Amino acid sequence: MTTPDTATRTRPPTRGRRLPGDVDMWVMILGDLFIFGGYFVTYMVFRAVSTEEFTAAQRHLSVGIGVTNTVVLLTSSLFAALAVIAVREGALRNAQRLLWATGACGALFTLIKAYEWHAEISRGYTISDEFFSFYYVLTGVHLVHVAFGLIFLGVAVRELRNPRRRRPAIVEQSVLFWHMIDLLWVVIFALLYLMR
Template identity: 75%
Template sequence: MTAPSPHPPSPQPPVSTTARTEAQGGDRRLPGDIDMWVMVLGDLFFFGCYFIVYMVFRAQSVEEFSAAQRHLHIGVGVVNTVVLLTSSLFAARAVIAVREGALDGARRLLWATGGCGVLFVLLKIYEWHDGLSHGRTIHDEFFSYYYVFTGLHLVHLALGLLVLGVALRELRAVGRQRPTIVEQSVLFWHMIDLLWVVIFALLYLMR
């Protein structure tokens, strides 16, 4: 008979059965759940209809739209695009960190994601203020689309920041973290990033 060890094993941090099961699921499922995917696909369809309407009206007034586009700050648009792409990188790495059990690292990455989102909002407010101060309002057809697209996107981004806050709160629940909550928040954030890339291409780049 083997004598018991005089030093008992050190206690391990509690890990919920749900978290363990979800982590083991790994690559065998889509991230998030069906409800979030329905919401994301519905939003993409909604924006897609708006994009089609914009393309139709732009085709009817190409010169007017192109002249108005020249008043946009392409540099600010590029910086905002880089900021959101960087935020999506942080968000994706947060999901990986959660699956590996590195919860402190995941929290830091989600904070960085949110920080990029706040920076995007500040840059967009600056751009709006500059445009409105120079008389570029919704009475101009191009800028009416500009304010609608970027305004709806900002609403979604604000909601995305709220969802990230929910994910951060989830990660503070010691012993019962649910990786799917983080995955769902990151999935929604990626949708926000994708929408901005399309908006940036339509409003800033297309001539």
């Protein structure tokens, strides 16, 4: 006869829920979110003081380009999340392909943003305009984060290709950082392109 004590001992261990990545990555992400939060609050204060000027300047941005970049980054987040699932299931080649797809979306985002910057600058919208000074700083700092994210994704792919390394935690941390980049873009898109 099985007692409750032996029944619990023979049951397979259940996996506890945990946050992906490690504490250091979470500290970095929360620090970045705090810094961007300061940028966002500063932008809102300046916008409240000069609402008409900001609204007039904002009309020169292409919402279509902003939507396209948003779709590109959200798609990249889907690929990144699927890569983590693939790593956890042991499908390492599939995870590598998904990380490459994530990076390709990041590169496409960068190219679209470079095209948009070129278009705005060639039409004379530079940092001399208050709205566009915020636009270039916010999107520029975000692009720096995209570059770092691409490096992190590259490190994750390298880890998966080396049979002696293959640490799922590296993939999780890279994807966490990438999700933060996407979250920041959604807020930037809403503030700069949509808010009237």
